[in-house]
Amino acid sequence: MRNEDERALALTEELIDFIAESPVSYWVIRNTVRKLEEAGYVRWTLFDKPPVPGGKYFITRNGSSLIAFRMTKNTPTGFNITAAHSDSPLFKIKTNHAVKACDRYLKLDTERYGSGILGTWLDRPLSVAGRAVVRTDEGISVLPVKIDRDIALIPNVCIHFNREINEGVTYNTAVDTFPLIGNWTDEPVLTNLVAENIGVDPKSIVSTELFLYNRMRGTVFGLNGEFVAAPQLDDQQCAFATLKGFLESEEGTAIPVVAIFDNEEVGSQTRQGAAGDLLRDVLERLAAVYEKPLPALVPSSLMLSCDNAHAMHPNHPELSDPLNAPHMNGGIVIKHNANQRYTTDAVSEALVKELCKRVNVPVQHFANRSDIHGGHTLGTITSSRVSMNTADIGLAQLAMHSSYETAGVRDTAYMVELCKAFFSMTIVCETDGVYRLA
Secondary structure (H helix, E strand, O other), X not given: OOHHHHHHXXXXXXXXXXXXXOOOHHHXXXXXXXXXXXXXXXXXXXOOOOOOOOOEEEEXXXXXXXXXXXXXXXXXXXXXXXXXXXXXXXXXXEEEEEEEEOOOEEEEEEEEEOOOOHHHHEOOOXXXXXXXXXXXXXXXXXXXXXXXXXXXXXXXXXXXXXXXXXXXXXXXXXXXXXXEEEEOXXXXXXXXXXXXXXXXXXXXXXXXXEEEEEOOOOEEEOOOOOEXXXXXXXXXXXXXHHHHHHHHOOOOOOEEEXXXXXXXXXXXXXXXXXXXXXXXXXXXXXXXXXXXXXXXXXXXXXXXXXXXXXXXXXXXXXXXXXXXXXXXXXXXXXXXXXXXXXXXXXXXXXXXXXXXXXXXXXXXXXXOOOOOOOOOOHHHHHHHHOOOEEEEEEOEEEOOOOOOEEEEHHHXXXXXXXXXXXXXXXXXXXXXOEEEEO
């Protein structure tokens, strides 16, 4: 096995571990914080003293979004920023959730979070994760919840009761996607499980935010181990890879910033989402350390919005634009859209391609078929809050928004190498439309 293949496989196994440890956004950020602290980064808030040149910091919001950065020792040329997201389509458990079924069974009342492929959630082992707010002597405290065993399953209807199920089925999320968790009881079973998990008295729990998650662990498959299948590759593959590249990067003349936002799957219009003010507030505080207004550093800055892209489907190639369809293990995907659903333009595309060329990372391009509308990304939202050059990039995958998705083993390593170089590089805007890379 070649060294680059060994590196790619090792990174994929690390990614699988990361996903297994991070069933919901709160755990994505919790595990990201752990990795940052192990690397010497310290927690900072907007009401703390200004960061110190040469220091390494991170800030979180709502426990589900994060921005980490390194301060340059001298006045920076700009910011090199990546943005990924911590959330994925899931089922959220309602506050009053106990449903009695058939006078015998206990189900959970749930609602859909994001636009997942519903059928992929059925007949799979599920559990519950999220957070609980508990009452303490000092006030209230937020504790992470992860019940690490199989406790639920959404059962399909047998084919004998629905002979047309293989001809296509429509799921009613108020009927068909409620999970079975046990026999009926008047006891607050889920509250008791959560209390046991976090080690508190059930009566001290004030409120919760809980989600179902897929318990199936990720795996590497293919004749030569080419592919990885796992829950939530969109967008934990990019969140993991951008963080890894950030931690492995060298010091440069720009401030490297890695951002992971919550609520991308539901529009980002939250305080912890990309549409919030966190990124701009942080960048303004950092610029002020060097006695610079933020607009003075923006022209020589670049943001990479990192969110996975649709690979050409082996069974349905007709759904892709034949000239702009990426493949798994084909490298970094640059995403394009004439109506600016993706922010990539000729300038940001050129900057990404030049950087990839320098580190020998292959580049692919994605655009939807002209009669198919795509979704929005973090790029359009963040660039409207902080107006800098932005490119939408990602890694090719299949079954986006399934509860179990597929991607390429090599591509995680490609993204790590790109980000490692990106966070170390210098981009200087000589004048509008003229850039120098160092």
